[in-house]
Amino acid sequence: MYDYIPFEIYDDNVKRMFPQSVNKPKYSELFLKNRALLISKLSGICTTSVFDYNLIKQFYETQAPRIELGYNTSIYLNEAYCLSMKEIEGASCIRVLVGNSGDISNNHQTIFEYLDKLLPSDSEVIVPLSYGNREHIEEIKRIGKMILKNRMIPLEQFMIFEEYVQLISKVNCIVMNHRRQQAVGNVLIGLYLGKAVFLSETSPVYYDLIDKGFIIYKAGMLNNISLEQFSEICSLKYDQNKERLKTYLGAEYVEQQYSNFFLDFSS
Numbered sequence: 022m023y024d025y026i027p028f029e030i031y032d033d034n035v036k037r038m039f040p041q042s043v044n045k046p047k048y049s050e051l052f053l054k055n056r057a058l059l060i061s062k063l064s065g066i067c068t069t070s071v072f073d074y075n076l077i078k079q080f081y082e083t084q085a086p087r088i089e090l091g092y093n094t095s096i097y098l099n100e101a102y103c104l105s106m107k108e109i110e111g112a113s114c115i116r117v118l119v120g121n122s123g124d125i126s127n128n129h130q131t132i133f134e135y136l137d138k139l140l141p142s143d144s145e146v147i148v149p150l151s152y153g154n155r156e157h158i159e160e161i162k163r164i165g166k167m168i169l170k171n172r173m174i175p176l177e178q179f180m181i182f183e184e185y186v187q188l189i190s191k192v193n194c195i196v197m198n199h200r201r202q203q204a205v206g207n208v209l210i211g212l213y214l215g216k217a218v219f220l221s222e223t224s225p226v227y228y229d230l231i232d233k234g235f236i237i238y239k240a241g242m243l244n245n246i247s248l249e250q251f252s253e254i255c256s257l258k259y260d261q262n263k264e265r266l267k268t269y270l271g272a273e274y275v276e277q278q279y280s281n282f283f284l285d286f287s288s
Contacts (some may be wrong), residue, residue, distance in 0.1 A: 022073065022076070022077070023201050024045050024046055025048070025053070025056065025080075026076060026079075026080045026119050028076065028200075028201070029078075029128050029200065030199070030200045030201045031043045031125065031126065031128065032131055032200070032232075033153040033201075034128065034130040034131050034134075034196075035125050035126075035128055035130070038125070038130065038164070039125050039160070039162060041123060041166075042112055042157070043125070048183045049226070054113070057081055057082070057098075060077065060081045060082075060083050060085075061081065061082050061083050062087060062113055063083060063085040065084070065086055065087070065088040065287070066083070066084050066085045066087055066088065067087075067089075067090050068087065068089075069089060069091050069229070070087070070091070070093075070202050070225045070226070070229050071087065071226045071229055071232065072202075072225035072229055073202055073225050073227070074087040076225075076256070083130050087170060090138045090278055090279065090282060091269070091270055091274070091279055092270070092275060093276050104226060110252050113143075114141075114143045114144055114145055114256075115140055115141070115144040115145070115193050115252075116144070116145045116147060116150075116191060116192040116193055117136060117140070117144070117145070117146050117147065117192060117193060117194055117195075117196060118147050118148075118189060118194070118195045118196065118211075119132050119146055119147065119148050119196045119198075119262055120132075120148055120149060120191045120196070120197065120198065120204070121149055121197065121203070121204035121207045122149060122150065122151065122152050122153050122204075123150040123151075123153025123154065123155075123157055123158035123161060124152075124154075124203075124205060124219075125153075125157050125161075126199055126200070126201065127156075127197070127198060127204075128198040128199070128200070128221070129148065129161050129164070129165065129198070129200060130161075130168070131198060131240075132196050132198050132240065132243065133146070133164065133165050133168040133169055133173075134168060134244075135240075135243035135244045136169065136170050136172075136196075136243060137169055138244070139243055139246070139248060139251060140164065140172060140248070141248065143170070143172075144172050145172060145174050146165070146169050146173055146174060147171065147174045147175065147176060147192060148161070148165060148174065148175050149176045150162065150175050150176060150177050151177055151178060151179045151180070152177060152179075153211060159205045161175075175237050176188075179214075185210075186210060186214075189207075189210050189211055189214055189216065190214050190246050192216065193209075193210065193216070193217070193255040194216055194217040194218065194219060194254070194255050195207065195211040195217070195218050195219070196219040196220075196240055196243070197218075197219070197220050197221070197224075197226075197240075198220075198221045198240050199220075199221060199224055199226075200221050200223045200224055201224065201225065202224070202225045202226055203226075204223075204226075207224060208220070208230075209266065209270070211261070212230075212235065212262040212263065212265075212266055213262075214258045215258060215260070215262070215263065216255075216259070217238060217254050217255045217257065217259065218237055218238065218262075219237075219238045219239065219240045219242065219243060220238075220239070220240060221239075222238055222240070222241060227239070233265055233269050234261070234265055235261070235262050235265050236259055236261055236262055238254065265276070270284075
């Protein structure tokens with residue numbers, strides 16, 4: 022969707038680093054006209070994001086109602102599994118997970134700059150880079166090493182799900198600086214494991230979670246808080262977030278969504 026509307030998913034650092042990669046695709050006027058016509062005739066728009074739905078309403082003429090269809094996160098976030106993970110207590114240093122891939126929409130550099138000023142020299146900034154454009158990944162690694170020095174820990178190998186959950190269970194917080202709906206699964210795992218989560222304040226995910234009562238922090242805060250404040254945020258208990266997940270993405274809630282959808286569809 023974001024390729025078709027004037028919505029910026031890259032920050033200024035990315036635009037400077039990858040000027041040839043941030044341009045939106047060019048589509049013919051006929052294609053865009055037909056696309057808009059099709060959207061105007063839709064009977065419903067299925068999305069978990071109210072923010073994204075409002076973007077569609079903003080840029081297209083449509084009266085189609087929003088249909089919320091999620092998925093049962095308890096399939097992979099069951100409590101027994103998560104409780105088997107090792108806890109962060111006793112870690113020898115601060116560990117921060119930044120981004121979910123080598124895709125430049127992670128807007129890595131801005132977060133690297135924030136964390137460089139914030140974190141002590143023995144911290145670890147863990148950066149998953151197992152997929153994405155190889156040239157982009159190499160540049161992200163170079164920039165990360167230049168800014169963070171030895172604190173930059175790139176992860177370039179794919180991890181099985183169990184290993185990735187264990188990794189998240191051992192970090193102090195998660196930072197996702199995407200401006201679009203992205204890395205939602207990673208965010209949900211972090212919330213379920215009680216981690217402090219920082220998201221871009223332009224992200225649909227940020228607004229949707231805040232609207233549902235989750236405790237989420239703005240990524241921009243990392244540029245303006247002290248290490249003491251950061252440590253306090255990371256040490257808090259976020260049981261409320263786990264309960265919100267059970268309420269809004271648990272089996273009963275999702276089952277009711279699908280039940281309502283098929284009842285409306287058949288009527």
